[in-house]
Amino acid sequence: MNIILLGPPGAGKGTQAKMLIDTYGIPQISTGDMLRAAVKNQTQLGLEAKKFMDSGQLVPDSVVIGLAKDRIGQADCAKGFMLDGFPRTVPQAEALDKVLADMGKKIDHVVSIEVANSELMGRLTGRRTCKACGQGFHVMFDPPKTAGKCDKCGGELFQRDDDNEATVGNRLNVYDAQTKPLIDYYQAKSLLRPIDGVGAITDIFGRIKAVMG
Numbered sequence: 479m480n481i482i483l484l485g486p487p488g489a490g491k492g493t494q495a496k497m498l499i500d501t502y503g504i505p506q507i508s509t510g511d512m513l514r515a516a517v518k519n520q521t522q523l524g525l526e527a528k529k530f531m532d533s534g535q536l537v538p539d540s541v542v543i544g545l546a547k548d549r550i551g552q553a554d555c556a557k558g559f560m561l562d563g564f565p566r567t568v569p570q571a572e573a574l575d576k577v578l579a580d581m582g583k584k585i586d587h588v589v590s591i592e593v594a595n596s597e598l599m600g601r602l603t604g605r606r607t608c609k610a611c612g613q614g615f616h617v618m619f620d621p622p623k624t625a626g627k628c629d630k631c632g633g634e635l636f637q638r639d640d641d642n643e644a645t646v647g648n649r650l651n652v653y654d655a656q657t658k659p660l661i662d663y664y665q666a667k668s669l670l671r672p673i674d675g676v677g678a679i680t681d682i683f684g685r686i687k688a689v690m691g
């Protein structure tokens with residue numbers, strides 16, 4: 479099963495992806511996580527990407543298309559994969575179509591997690607993520623049992639650099655201008671599966687499983 483998780487910043491793509499890994503045994507491909515790893519390791523790519531990410535802009539298409547293509551070609555994606563945060567522009571979606579066609583693969587479902595902008599700011603400014611395993615939490619909506627510590631692995635929790643109010647505002651605008659057109663793009667291909675992204679995290683997971691069959 480090859481799926482795309484589509485949705486605005488804070489919709490719950492990463493949260494749901496972590497649950498889907500366990501249920502379906504397919505890897506999560508998050509271009510955001512890959513870019514943050516490059517920033518942390520201070521690679522050439524990371525140094526270039528950081529200025530875009532810190533201001534809430536998208537990293538250039540050519541960079542992320544290359545990253546995603548290499549990752550989809552790896553052995554653990556043979557039985558399926560889920561794309562989290564890619565594609566995010568129409569040119570990225572078109573490039574993905576070509577990459578998959580060349581590999582003899584296709585997308586089965588585009589799970590579009592719908593959450594109103596008014597809810598997203600609070601979700602993002604309260605997010606905390608585990609440094610060690612990447613598990614996400616929220617200080618109010620999904621708090622860890624011990625403040626600052628991961629329930630899963632005991633790792634230290636941190637706040638993302640782009641989760642401040644000013645940058646989140648930019649990210650939401652960028653989503654509306656550049657990523658929202660993908661809803662029509664995938665609707666036209668009959669791949670769009672809209673999901674109400676408001677409610678308990680486990681309920682939303684149930685809605686996603688229902689469309690995946």
Ligand code: AP5
Pocket residue numbers: 485486487488489490491492493494508509510511513530531532534535536537538539542562563564565566570601602604605606614615616617619620649675676677678679682
């Ligand atoms: P990326 O890392 O992809 O960030 P994003 O798309 O902005 O999405 P988020 O990770 O912020 O949100 P999410 O939907 O995963 O939410 P989460 O599950 O954590 O991208 C970061 C940057 O990298 C971009 O700005 C860009 O610069 C660059 N980039 C990445 N990909 C790119 C691409 N393809 N092209 C160009 N540039 C690219 O949940 C959020 C919070 O809400 C958590 O605290 C969680 O606990 C909580 N929560 C989850 N579900 C619920 C619920 N049901 N109720 C209440 N709270 C909830």
Ligand code: MG
Pocket residue numbers: 491492493508510563
């Ligand atoms: Mg995420």
